[in-house]
Amino acid sequence: MKYIKAIIFILLLVILFSCAKEADKLARMNIEEIYSLSSSPIDFDTYGNILFIAEQNQGFSILNSRTSELVNIQSGLEMDSLGNVLPGLVSIYDVRVIRYYAPLQTLFVNDRTAGQRIYVSKYEPGENTLSPFRNFIGRTSEIRDILFEESPVRPESFVYYWGYWMNSRNNLRRAEYNTLTHDYRDFAIMEEIPNAVNSFVSTDTHLIMAMGQRGLYITDKDLNYFSEFAVPGDARDLKLKGDILLVANRSAGVHIIDIRDINEPVIISHIEISGNSISIDYYRDYLAIGTTSNGVYLYNIANLSQPKIIDHIRQTVTGDIFKVKFSGDELFVACHQGMVKLRIKN
Secondary structure (H helix, E strand, O other), X not given: OHHHHHHHHHHHHHHHHHHHHHHHHHOOEEEEEEEOOOOOXXXXXXXXXXXXXXXXXXXXXXXXXXXXXEEEEOEEOEEOOOOOEOOOOEEOXXXXXXXXXXXXXXXXXXXOOOOOEEEEEEEEOOOOEEOOEEEEOOOOOOOOOEEEEEOOOOOOEEEEEEEEEEOOEEEEEEEEEEOOOOEEEEEEEEEOOOOOOOEEEEOOOEEEEEOEOOOEEEEEOOOOEEEEEOOOOOEOEEEEXXXXXXXXXXXXXXXXXXXXXXXXXXXXXXXXXXXXXEEEEEEOOEEEEEEOOOOEEEEEOOOOOOOEEEEEEOHHHHOOEEEEEEEOOEEEEEEOOEEXXXXXXX
16 A cells, blocks of 8 residues: 555656646746837847847837837938038948947948948937948848957947858958047958858957858958858857857757867757747747747757756747847847747846
8 A cells, every 4th residue: 555655656757747847848938028119020139128120121119018109211311431421311221230239339231232331320228219320331241140349449430240242252341430529440351251151259369150051150350260160050140158169050950169279169058949040049947949830949058968858939920030149037039929028037
């Protein structure tokens, strides 16, 4: 009899543990709000509760996720290189990449129409105003990502990197933008890189790029070639968590790589998912994975060698996903449904 009681007790513990795990799983990622847009959000960036959203063929929008206030921008004042405001308005239509450099309150907008220009404006979140746009063209074609860094010598400036298409080849650029003179200057250009740059991250000494089926391409900060590292699949998005590199590789899932020794990166683990992983981001030990065909996954990566799935929101809720990005414990998802705000619960 006591053996039967013991077996029943063990079974109860198993059931309770399973229920607790499921409840924990369901509590991790809750949909809080869906923001409707005029068009698909191709790309976005965040600054606190402010979202800067590139809308396909509809310019870009600035969204306050707390108040749901949404302002769509398809034109604006323009200034020349001396800071003089020009007559008339400049049209902004097909925005594909949008980035905000918060330390100097500068917004970069890449419009693929009108010669594929970059429009730059100063945006002050407290004032909710955009200054007249300064635009420049040249080495601005087919940009997929922009990486910003603090200028080592000029506090009013910042350094940026991007890959671009020019003279029938992919190239790489490192330049500096001055927010006082509204001008830029090139520091280094690397011509004929092997593939388009889908995503950037940087360490103290190196620049790491996701180059699709070419894998990872590594240079120093002056764009001198350093090395390459093959990863399965098609490298689309990168995030750096200390010395750990997270790589979204489309149909090959996500790879977690130790880069403490940049000469010999080591793959620690692999997350296999259903769908093409095209965008990733992390918050503390949470890893969000956005896919083109199977929604959003949430993993716990506290144990890097054994990532653990804790939630999954399917495509029927989101549609195809373009990008995921954390702002604190809020996860924003750009998808065919618009912008979706998820809350990560402990």
